Amino acid sequence: KSTLGKELASRTGLTYISVGDLAKEEELYDGFDEEYECPILDEDRVIDELEDKMSEGGVIVDYHGCDFFPEHWFHIVFVLRTDNSFLYDRLESRGYKGKKLQDNIQCEIFQTLYEEAMLSYSKEIVHQLPSNTPEDLERNVDQIVQWIEQWSKDNN
Numbered sequence: 001k002s003t004l005g006k007e008l009a010s011r012t013g014l015t016y017i018s019v020g021d022l023a024k025e026e027e028l029y030d031g032f033d034e035e036y037e038c039p040i041l042d043e044d045r046v047i048d049e050l051e052d053k054m055s056e057g058g059v060i061v062d063y064h065g066c067d068f069f070p071e072h073w074f075h076i077v078f079v080l081r082t083d084n085s086f087l088y089d090r091l092e093s094r095g096y097k098g099k100k101l102q103d104n105i106q107c108e109i110f111q112t113l114y115e116e117a118m119l120s121y122s123k124e125i126v127h128q129l130p131s132n133t134p135e136d137l138e139r140n141v142d143q144i145v146q147w148i149e150q151w152s153k154d155n156n
């Protein structure tokens with residue numbers, strides 16, 4: 001997500017925001033998840049923090065969940081999909097192990113994040129993009145840049 005989001009920002013001049021990084025910098029947490037050994041995101045504070053920027057527009061938001069954002073924030077939602085053979089190696093080389101690795105893989109098998117997006121936004125604006133190879137990544141960047149250019153023409 002971040003590779004795609006940053007590349008898009010540099011090609012279009014839009015602002016890239018990683019919710020994970022923002023939460024870390026501003027400590028937007030509410031408690032600690034003992035099972036996953038990670039802090040729990042304070043969703044309300046994330047929304048407060050992003051509100052002004054989002055109402056200005058021109059923002060690419062990167063996060064693995066999307067059900068807690070106000071629906072009107074987004075004109076389009078992309079869910080990146082990766083086959084598990086690729087995903088396993090990618091997550092393992094990031095140091096994911098045990099339950100965290102298994103849960104991430106299971107989430108992809110059950111299309112959890114795609115379903116969350118489809119339930120949270122109008123189905124017409126939710127798109128799945130394959131992201132297995134560097135060629136996929138380039139194709140996704142090109143397609144989204146084209147979409148942004150078209151959207152800007154239609155809305156100015």
Ligand SMILES: Nc1ncnc2c1ncn2[C@@H]1O[C@H](COP(=O)(O)OP(=O)(O)O)[C@@H](O)[C@H]1O
Nearest residue numbers: 001002003004090130131132133134135136137
């Ligand atoms: N389409 C792709 N093909 C090959 N490698 C990729 C692809 N997308 C991402 N990667 C690699 O996978 C790793 C994780 O990517 P990243 O964009 O940081 O993921 P996220 O932001 O979703 O956690 C990075 O090493 C990145 O270079």
